[in-house]
Amino acid sequence: MTDPRPLHVLIAGGGLAGLATAQGLLKSGHTVEVFERDADLDRKQGYYLHFNAIGGEALRRCLPDDLFALYQQTSRQNYDRHQSIVLDDQLNELSSREHMGPPNDGPVPHTGVHRRTLRQVLSARLGPAMHTGSPVVSFVEDADGVTATLADGSTARGDVLVGADGIRSAVRTQLLPQVPVIPTGIRGIGVYGRTPITPELDALMPDILDQGVLMAVDRKGSRLLIANFRPRRAADEAAADLAPDVVLDPVAGYIMVSCSLSEGTVVPPVAEWTDQTAVDLRESMLAALEGWHPAARAIVAGVELESMFAIPFGFLEPADDWASSRVTIVGDAAHGMLPTLGMGANLALNDAALLVDQLDRVARGEAELVEAIGTYEEQMREITYPILRMTLDHDKNFGGGALEEASGDRHAG
Numbered sequence: 001m002t003d004p005r006p007l008h009v010l011i012a013g014g015g016l017a018g019l020a021t022a023q024g025l026l027k028s029g030h031t032v033e034v035f036e037r038d039a040d041l042d043r044k045q046g047y048y049l050h051f052n053a054i055g056g057e058a059l060r061r062c063l064p065d066d067l068f069a070l071y072q073q074t075s076r077q078n079y080d081r082h083q084s085i086v087l088d089d090q091l092n093e094l095s096s097r098e099h100m101g102p103p104n105d106g107p108v109p110h111t112g113v114h115r116r117t118l119r120q121v122l123s124a125r126l127g128p129a130m131h132t133g134s135p136v137v138s139f140v141e142d143a144d145g146v147t148a149t150l151a152d153g154s155t156a157r158g159d160v161l162v163g164a165d166g167i168r169s170a171v172r173t174q175l176l177p178q179v180p181v182i183p184t185g186i187r188g189i190g191v192y193g194r195t196p197i198t199p200e201l202d203a204l205m206p207d208i209l210d211q212g213v214l215m216a217v218d219r220k221g222s223r224l225l226i227a228n229f230r231p232r233r234a235a236d237e238a239a240a241d242l243a244p245d246v247v248l249d250p251v252a253g254y255i256m257v258s259c260s261l262s263e264g265t266v267v268p269p270v271a272e273w274t275d276q277t278a279v280d281l282r283e284s285m286l287a288a289l290e291g292w293h294p295a296a297r298a299i300v301a302g303v304e305l306e307s308m309f310a311i312p313f314g315f316l317e318p319a320d321d322w323a324s325s326r327v328t329i330v331g332d333a334a335h336g337m338l339p340t341l342g343m344g345a346n347l348a349l350n351d352a353a354l355l356v357d358q359l360d361r362v363a364r365g366e367a368e369l370v371e372a373i374g375t376y377e378e379q380m381r382e383i384t385y386p387i388l389r390m391t392l393d394h395d396k397n398f399g400g401g402a403l404e405e406a407s408g409d410r411h412a413g
């Protein structure tokens with residue numbers, strides 16, 4: 001049995017999973033160092049994240065009370081229906097199904113967040129424990145600890161290394177080299193942007209568009225994903241009130257948009273985008289929505305060109321059980337999935353909470369370190385793998401178009 005004591009945990013990746021793990025461990029009295037590849041939080045990764053009680057309650061577990069209140073207050077306003085709703089091209093309801101996750105009907109239900117705000121909340125108070133511009137490239141484990149090597153050749157030593165470095169995780173690549181990323185490219189809903197909610201647009205929108213994340217489809221196969229973000233409170237004001245040491249950028253209400261492109265449109269790789277690319281892609285979206293409800297077309301016409309970006313999707317197949325060690329993985333590094341069920345971030349945060357629970361057992365002397373990590377990994381696989389599989393199935397109809405071709409083709413890369 002490991003001596004009861006707080007652990008020193010190295011975390012590769014300062015995305016949602018890594019930062020939530022860091023906050024949860026600090027809350028319990030452990031020490032952490034987070035190594036984030038990017039120099040800042042500016043990479044375009046999406047805007048609105050749909051949340052349910054899986055992710056939201058994991059945040060309650062990991063965050064100190066004031067930062068949790070800040071998450072809640074900067075989240076989207078309540079909506080009436082906790083359902084995923086599918087509409088036709090005239091924005092009439094076609095079908096709906098309950099959101100996933102445990103009951104979510106408390107006084108402040110979990111709704112959705114602006115990703116950048118949540119990342120700012122999760123980064124709060126990490127101080128010198130947060131190292132940006134510091135990718136982890138490899139690790140070496142021994143009986144007493146683990147040493148991570150960074151891209152500049154320097155090293156860091158800890159009791160545990162957590163790979164929270166996203167779907168193309170360097171940590172997973174070394175730990176589980178047999179698990180490939182299956183790239184699906186940019187199809188279906190791979191191009192994103194956001195539209196400010198002006199009074200004119202607001203007046204045009206049917207009420208149903210205020211129900212969280214919606215997918216509209218037509219008979220030609222065009223799809224429009226929209227998520228309407230109206231925060232409960234302005235982020236900067238909420239921070240000044242609830243946690244004055246935390247700086248949050250102001251965010252005005254917006255609609256996150258992802259839309260099919262007209263047939264034959266080629267999306268250039270991000271590095272080749274010019275000023276004209278976003279103009280052309282927005283035109284192509286409008287062409288794909290020929291004859292749709294005026295509000296749908298106005299939402300797309302209003303997409304801010306500078307907000308547009310393309311995400312090449314990918315996913316992991318569930319890995320077979322592996323031998324546990326001092327090195328583990330959380331979030332997309334462990335179960336990167338297509339975004340169509342809106343579950344990846346929720347599950348990433350849940351991993352963080354499960355892992356913190358297990359490392360706390362070690363600190364209390366209730367479990368041996370590698371056994372506790374094994375328990376976390378078992379729980380993580382049990383919860384996430386069925387959802388990973390479900391996402392692939394759901395995607396056939398409504399998602400990134402990942403599996404439009406025969407399933408054998410998807411391994412072609």
Ligand SMILES: Cc1cc2nc3c(=O)[nH]c(=O)nc-3n(C[C@H](O)[C@H](O)[C@H](O)COP(=O)(O)OP(=O)(O)OC[C@H]3O[C@@H](n4cnc5c(N)ncnc54)[C@H](O)[C@@H]3O)c2cc1C
Nearest residue numbers: 013015016017037050136165166331332342343344345346
């Ligand atoms: C367009 C889109 C919409 C989505 N919508 C939803 C939604 O509504 N709800 C939902 O639950 N999920 C959603 N998801 C999924 C969700 O974004 C991911 O599941 C979530 O971000 C995973 O968090 P993570 O911390 O595991 O990985 P990431 O957010 O990818 O973070 C990984 C971090 O690691 C860093 N990194 C990478 N390599 C290294 C390295 N070698 N060393 C150090 N750092 C490294 C990266 O820079 C990054 O900051 C969506 C995803 C996309 C793309």
